[in-house]
Amino acid sequence: MPARLFVEEPLEAAGLGPESELSLPPGAARHVQVLRLQPGDEVTLFDGSGDEWTAAVTAMGRSEVRVALRARRSVDxxxxxxxxxxxxxxxxxxxxxxxxxxxxxxxVAIQPLMSERSVLRLTGDRAEKKRAHWQGVAIAAAEQCGRARPLQVAPVKTLAAWLAEVPAEAAGQRWLLSPVAAQSLSTLVSVSSEADPVTVLSGPEGGLSEAEEQSARARGFAAVKLGPRILRADTAPLAVLGWVALSEA
Structure with missing residues (x-):
C-alpha cells in the first residue's frame, strides 16, 4: 500500500497530469526519504478536504521531494x-x-481544557506549542488510519471560558462524564439521532468540581456514567468515542 502523506496546501489547485508537479512540505518529504522511495514510486496525498490524490515521485533531492498528481478520488x-x-x-x-x-x-475535534483541579496548566506560547504538537500527532494518526480529514485540535482554554462560549441552545447532544450520574451512556446513545453532533466533556484526574458540573449542566450537558468502575482521565473520553464508533460499525 502506498504511503499516505498529509499536505497543508489545497491540492485541487495543482490539477492533474504531467504538469501538476509540486514540492512536498518538509514533514512529508522527510517521510518519503525515510522510506527510501525512488522516482516512479507511488504515494497517496490528502489535504483535509475529504479527497485523496494518487501521486508519483518525480525527483528526490537532499531536502526536496517532488511529486506529480495522477488521480483524485473522494473517500468517506x-x-x-x-x-x-x-x-x-x-x-x-x-x-x-x-x-x-x-x-x-x-x-472531528478535541478541545483541550484546564479546570479547577487540573495538574497540567498551559498558557501563552507554551500552550500554542503544545496545540501545534498535538495537531501533528493527529495528522500522523490520520496518515496511518486512512482518514482524509485529520482531527482538529483547538487552542487551550479554561473550562469556564469555554463553557461561556457554548451556545445555551444548539443542535446536537452534549454529554458530561460523571461517575455519580444517574443515567448510563447506552441510554443517551439510544435516544440520540445518528445525525446529531455530540460534544463530550470529560474531567481531569480528580474530576470536575461540583460547581463546574453545575455550570456544564446549565449549558445543556446531560450527565452520564460509564459503569461501576472509575476510569482514568485518559480512558473515559476514548471509551465513549469507541462506543459511538462501534455503534456505527
Missing part, C-alpha cells in the same frame, strides 16, 4: 455522528495518546 471514512471531545488535559504526556486514539476512532 468519517463517523456519521460528528463527535467533539472537550477534555480537561491529563498530566504528563497522556494527552498525546488521547489525540492519537481519538483521531483513529473518528472524532
Amino acid at each position: 471514512r468519517e463517523l456519521r455522528r460528528a463527535v467533539t471531545l472537550a477534555v480537561v488535559m491529563p498530566a504528563n504526556d497522556r494527552m498525546d495518546g488521547i489525540v492519537e486514539k481519538a483521531c483513529e476512532l473518528g472524532a
Whole structure:
C-alpha cells in the first residue's frame, strides 16, 4: 500500500497530469526519504478536504521531494455522528495518546481544557506549542488510519471560558462524564439521532468540581456514567468515542 502523506496546501489547485508537479512540505518529504522511495514510486496525498490524490515521485533531492498528481478520488471514512471531545488535559504526556486514539476512532475535534483541579496548566506560547504538537500527532494518526480529514485540535482554554462560549441552545447532544450520574451512556446513545453532533466533556484526574458540573449542566450537558468502575482521565473520553464508533460499525 502506498504511503499516505498529509499536505497543508489545497491540492485541487495543482490539477492533474504531467504538469501538476509540486514540492512536498518538509514533514512529508522527510517521510518519503525515510522510506527510501525512488522516482516512479507511488504515494497517496490528502489535504483535509475529504479527497485523496494518487501521486508519483518525480525527483528526490537532499531536502526536496517532488511529486506529480495522477488521480483524485473522494473517500468517506468519517463517523456519521460528528463527535467533539472537550477534555480537561491529563498530566504528563497522556494527552498525546488521547489525540492519537481519538483521531483513529473518528472524532472531528478535541478541545483541550484546564479546570479547577487540573495538574497540567498551559498558557501563552507554551500552550500554542503544545496545540501545534498535538495537531501533528493527529495528522500522523490520520496518515496511518486512512482518514482524509485529520482531527482538529483547538487552542487551550479554561473550562469556564469555554463553557461561556457554548451556545445555551444548539443542535446536537452534549454529554458530561460523571461517575455519580444517574443515567448510563447506552441510554443517551439510544435516544440520540445518528445525525446529531455530540460534544463530550470529560474531567481531569480528580474530576470536575461540583460547581463546574453545575455550570456544564446549565449549558445543556446531560450527565452520564460509564459503569461501576472509575476510569482514568485518559480512558473515559476514548471509551465513549469507541462506543459511538462501534455503534456505527
